[in-house]
Structures are given as structure tokens and as C-alpha cells.
Amino acid sequence: MLNIMLGDFNDKCIINVKEHFNLFKETEWFSDPFVRKVIKEVDKSEVIAGEYIQSPVFGGITPERLSSGVKALILMKMEPDLIVYATRCGDNCSPFIVELAEQQELTIMLHHCMTFPEEFTARIVETGKEVHNYEEFIDEFYRYKREVKGI
Amino acid sequence: MKNLSTSSIDISVKSKVFNFRGSISRRITVIRGDSATGKTSLVNVIKSHSPAIQIESSMPLIVAANDTWKSTIHFYTDSIIFFDDLSCTESKEFAEVCSEYLIKNNLYIVIIGRQSFDNFILLAEEDRNLHSYTKVALSVSEIYDFKTNGVDHWLEPAKIPVIDDCSDVDCVLVEDRGKGGDFFENYFQNVVKSSQGKSQIMEDVLKLVNNHSKILVMIDLAAYGFHWEKFYKNVLFKYSNVFILPKRECFEQMLIYSNMLNNNLIVKEETGNLLKYANTFNSWENYFETLIDRVTYKRPYRCVHSRHPILSDCYLVNCSECTIGTRITEKCDFCYKDSTDKLDALFRDTEFECILDLPRKDKLANLDTTKQTESLNSF
Numbered sequence: 187m188l189n190i191m192l193g194d195f196n197d198k199c200i201i202n203v204k205e206h207f208n209l210f211k212e213t214e215w216f217s218d219p220f221v222r223k224v225i226k227e228v229d230k231s232e233v234i235a236g237e238y239i240q241s242p243v244f245g246g247i248t249p250e251r252l253s254s255g256v257k258a259l260i261l262m263k264m265e266p267d268l269i270v271y272a273t274r275c276g277d278n279c280s281p282f283i284v285e286l287a288e289q290q291e292l293t294i295m296l297h298h299c300m301t302f303p304e305e306f307t308a309r310i311v312e313t314g315k316e317v318h319n320y321e322e323f324i325d326e327f328y329r330y331k332r333e334v335k336g337i
Numbered sequence: 338m339k340n341l342s343t344s345s346i347d348i349s350v351k352s353k354v355f356n357f358r359g360s361i362s363r364r365i366t367v368i369r370g371d372s373a374t375g376k377t378s379l380v381n382v383i384k385s386h387s388p389a390i391q392i393e394s395s396m397p398l399i400v401a402a403n404d405t406w407k408s409t410i411h412f413y414t415d416s417i418i419f420f421d422d423l424s425c426t427e428s429k430e431f432a433e434v435c436s437e438y439l440i441k442n443n444l445y446i447v448i449i450g451r452q453s454f455d456n457f458i459l460l461a462e463e464d465r466n467l468h469s470y471t472k473v474a475l476s477v478s479e480i481y482d483f484k485t486n487g488v489d490h491w492l493e494p495a496k497i498p499v500i501d502d503c504s505d506v507d508c509v510l511v512e513d514r515g516k517g518g519d520f521f522e523n524y525f526q527n528v529v530k531s532s533q534g535k536s537q538i539m540e541d542v543l544k545l546v547n548n549h550s551k552i553l554v555m556i557d558l559a560a561y562g563f564h565w566e567k568f569y570k571n572v573l574f575k576y577s578n579v580f581i582l583p584k585r586e587c588f589e590q591m592l593i594y595s596n597m598l599n600n601n602l603i604v605k606e607e608t609g610n611l612l613k614y615a616n617t618f619n620s621w622e623n624y625f626e627t628l629i630d631r632v633t634y635k636r637p638y639r640c641v642h643s644r645h646p647i648l649s650d651c652y653l654v655n656c657s658e659c660t661i662g663t664r665i666t667e668k669c670d671f672c673y674k675d676s677t678d679k680l681d682a683l684f685r686d687t688e689f690e691c692i693l694d695l696p697r698k699d700k701l702a703n704l705d706t707t708k709q710t711e712s713l714n715s716f
Binding site: 195201202203204228229230242243244253254255256273274275276277278279297298299300321324327328331335336337 | 354355369370371372373374377403422424427450451452453455458459487488566567570571574575
């Protein structure tokens with residue numbers, strides 16, 4: 187299940203995704219099929235072995251040079267107890283967020299109205315409302331902002 | 338008159354593996370877009386100060402950090418500062434410091450991020466209550482997607498569904514309840530004035546959208562950037578019958594670009610270099626309001642921005658119906674006094690010529706107005 191938090195940052199939230207990833211990544215993460223998939227499909231790069239990644243633009247790179255969005259996706263997969271700030275992800279990451287949430291319980295924080303696939307399911311943590319498609323998410327996102335934040 | 342887009346700071350970055358070309362025009366630029374397009378790479382390239390990288394820009398490029406951003410804004414001057422996915426850009430303090438220092442220190446900031454800018458919106462509410470412009474604004478035209486083909490990178494403007502044919506518009510919604518609202522109501526059919534202006538115009542559109550086949554929304558794009566995502570997601574994404582008038586900064590800018598004023602020497606000088614003149618204000622909306630005040634001073638077609646504005650008849654009626662008096666009209670320098678269509682005289686062959694096709698009050702229209710009238714009455 188995908189749980190989406192819309193409120194203020196808290197202690198469990200990884201806001202500085204790049205810095206957290208760079209400090210705490212582990213070599214074995216890059217053997218994970220989901221991790222290899224998002225590196226290939228979002229960053230157009232390939233894990234060769236260990237932390238050696240082949241980029242079509244930069245050649246051989248280390249994981250520090252992956253995009254912020256991919257780092258966020260990897261953290262969502264490998265550190266499921268933490269709440270990743272998914273506003274660091276572009277819209278091209280949202281299908282992978284949805285896919286991951288079908289495999290494991292996942293909680294993310296969002297401070298923007300991310301574009302999700304047309305049909306997906308998520309629960310808004312602050313209101314408890316379950317949304318079943320992108321339009322419902324838009325409505326609930328802005329209803330929360332209007333009623334709680336007055337915006 | 339020069340196109341607005343020629344008033345900008347061009348930035349060019351060239352290296353073996355990373356090239357970028359882009360321009361910024363206003364105090365705040367927002368860059369967003371898909372992951373892995375090279376936004377952080379651009380910032381890293383700028384930070385590297387490597388001799389292998391050619392950077393061309395008429396201002397120094399600085400990269401801010403989360404723990405030193407405040408001192409960066411306080412102490413740098415005449416620079417462009419990049420904020421790459423920094424959480425500080427979501428704080429109230431950041432919005433306040435920007436409002437205080439961007440003009441004072443002649444700074445331009447580029448925010449790479451996708452957040453909703455609630456901090457700036459809440460701060461701007463203070464301005465609304467005071468009818469002032471002390472807080473910095475974001476223009477819709479300065480929101481960009483970052484694009485790449487691998488090595489080359491560039492900026493693409495945010496998607497705006499612009500109108501190409503105004504003749505079948507059956508509702509014109511105007512953000513401005515004052516002079517702008519009066520102007521459109523004077524000339525056009527089916528005009529609705531927004532109930533609360535900028536912050537509420539989205540709600541106004543949603544009340545009208547199901548009862549009209551084509552709605553033209555007159556938003557002041559110069560200061561609507563912080564509200565744009567909300568408007569796009571709730572209106573433009575869901576409804577295909579809502580359009581925006583392109584390049585409209587505010588009502589006063591439309592009049593500045595009209596044939597009444599576009600040949601004025603001050604207008605020609607300043608609109609040819611908006612980077613220099615308009616960026617001395619927190620919002621270009623504020624700039625155009627003061628510009629029209631200056632260039633119409635002691636003219637029959639005086640236009641002043643105030644809390645209780647009255648639009649001069651010079652913009653509303655044909656010159657042949659002018660009641661100001663012969664002594665004044667003889668001194669009037671408007672070139673189209675013989676025209677029998679003031680609206681046409683104002684906007685023919687200008688940036689906003691398309692509004693001449695909107696259904697006019699003084700011309701026959703072939704619209705079923707019953708449904709629209711009921712909708713407008715209930716609004």
C-alpha cells in the first residue's frame with residue numbers, strides 16, 4: 187500500500203535525499219532487481235558489478251552520480267521504515283513508486299502534486315482518505331491544503 | 338517594440354559531456370522536470386570552476402547550500418544564485434529574505450525544485466491585505482521544464498493552453514475587478530469579474546466550466562507563478578475548454594502595449610530593456626502599473642493604479658464621443674482619433690490583437706445566450 191503524507195517534515199523524513207543516500211548506501215543494494223531496474227529505466231544506466239555503473243553520457247560512474255529521483259527510489263526500496271521526501275522525484279519516477287507500493291508497505295512525503303498514473307491506489311495519511319485514481323489524488327491533495335493550511 | 342523575450346540574461350555552459358543554454362529574465366526562475374535530465378549536473382558543473390568548462394553569463398553564477406544560504410543572499414550582489422533541491426527554499430524565512438534582498442542586492446535566483454511554494458503564497462497574502470507589493474513574485478513565464486538529449490540541455494516553458502481563436506469564446510473571466518474588469522465588461526459579451534482576484538480565480542473558473550463551451554481566463558501571469566501548479570492541476574489538466582490569454586502580464590501592460598501608448602518614448606525605451614527597468618520592482622505587475630502612471634501623467638488618457646480606480650473614457654469610448662473639451666482634445670497625442678472603433682484602434686497590430694475577435698457587445702452575435710445568462714446570474 188502507498189501511504190502519502192502531505193504535512194510538515196518530521197524526524198522520520200529523509201528530506202536531503204542525496205546526502206542521506208551518499209552517506210548510507212550499501213554495495214549489496216545494487217544487486218537488487220528493482221534497484222537495477224530503476225537505474226536502467228530512469229537514469230538510462232546499467233549496474234555492471236558492485237557499485238560500478240555504466241552511464242551512456244559519463245561512462246563509468248559511482249552511485250553518487252545517480253539522479254536524485256533514482257536515489258529516492260532506491261531508499262524507498264531499501265529503507266522502508268523511513269519516509270522519503272518524494273518531491274525530490276520527477277514525474278517519471280511515479281510509476282516505480284506505485285509498483286514498489288504493490289510489493290511492500292511504503293510511506294512517502296509529498297509537498298507537490300506529483301503526476302501519478304491514471305489508475306493507482308494510495309492512502310492520504312493525514313486524512314485517512316483512500317484515493318483510487320489520479321483525479322481523486324488531485325482533489326484530496328488540494329482539499330487538504332485548503333482546509334488544513336488555508337492555501 | 339521589442340519582444341519581452343529579448344530582455345534576459347543568457348547563460349551558456351559548454352564542455353565535452355555537458356552543454357546548456359538558457360535565459361532568465363526575472364528575479365525568480367523555477368526549474369523542474371523529470372529526474373535524470375541533468376539539473377544537478379548543471380549545478381555541479383557550475384560549482385566545479387573547472388578550466389575545461391566554458392561558462393558564459395553576464396553575471397557570476399553562485400551555488401547555494403542549505404546551511405549557508407542566508408549569508409549567500411545577504412553578502413553576494415549582482416549575481417545569479419542556484420538552489421538545487423534545497424529544503425530551505427520551502428521556509429517562510431527564505432521567502433522573507435528573498436523579498437528583502439533580491440532587489441537590494443541585485444540578485445537573481447534559480448530554484449531547482451518541485452515544491453508548491455506555499456511559503457511565498459502565504460507571505461503574499463500580507464501584501465493583498467495591505468494592497469501593496471513588498472513581496473517578490475513569480476511569473477508563469479519563468480517556470481521551466483529542464484530538457485536534454487543526453488549532452489545538450491535546455492529550458493522549455495511551462496505548458497499554457499493559449500487561445501488561438503477568440504471568436505467562439507462564450508465566457509471571459511477577468512482576474513481584475515477594477516479597471517481591467519470595467520474595460521472588458523464595456524466591450525465584450527459574457528464577462529465575469531473574479532470574486533476575489535488571484536487567490537480565488539481558480540474557484541471562479543470551476544463554477545463556470547461546465548456551463549460554457551469555451552472560457553478565456555484573463556490571469557495576470559506576472560504574479561501568478563506560485564499559484565500556477567494548483568490552477569494547472571485543478572483546471573487546465575481536467576478541462577479542455579479553458580484557455581489563457583498569452584503574454585498578458587497584467588491589464589496595465591495590455592494598455593502599455595496598445596496603440597495608445599506603445600509609441601511613447603519612455604515606453605519604447607523601457608520595454609526594450611525590461612531586465613533593467615522592470616526588475617527594480619518585486620513584481621512586473623507593479624512595474625507596469627507605475628509605468629502607465631508615469632507615461633499618462635497630465636494626459637487626457639490618464640491611468641492611475643489605486644484602490645478605487647476609475648478607467649478613463651479614453652479607453653472605453655470612441656474619440657468622437659470625447660467630452661473632455663476641445664482645448665484638451667486638441668492636445669491629445671493619440672494617433673487614431675478618427676477611428677470609429679476604439680477597441681480596434683487600441684489593439685489592431687499589437688500583441689493582443691486576438692481579443693478583437695471576442696464576441697462584442699456592440700456587434701451581433703450568434704450565440705445562445707440564455708444558458709450563459711442563467712449561469713452568470715447565478716455566479
